[in-house]
Amino acid sequence: MARGGARPGAGRKKNTPNKASAARQEQVAAEGVTPLDVMLDNMRFFHAEAATVLGKMLAIDKSEEAAGLDTFKELLRFRQAAEDCAKDAAPYVHPKLAAIQHTGDDGSPLVIKVIKFSEIE
Secondary structure (H helix, E strand, O other): OOOOOOOOOOOOOOOOOOHHHHHHHHHHHHOOOOHHHHHHHHHHHHHHHHHHHHHHHHHOOOOOHHHHHHHHHHHHHHHHHHHHHHHHHHHHHOOOOOOOOOEOOOOOEOOOOOOOHHHOO
């Protein structure tokens, strides 16, 4: 019989929250609005406002250049605010990509070989 060491199926399963984390998540969800909900609502609000300003900007006559510039600046502010909210919410919605290996297995530089089809046995 094996003693110590890693055993198949032993320990906590991956991505399983501990009791404190699970309780905290349940409490936040039960209270109503979560921080992620607020970030997403803000992002959608600023995005919708930017679309409204874009509609106003397209309706401006070419002779009113100063008004068009002010409207364009307002559009950029709303777009930037929407982007900032999206950046804040992204880690909660989308998983991060895995790291890429930049070295060989022994720490040496990664070597790429091109093999001709005729060399494959």
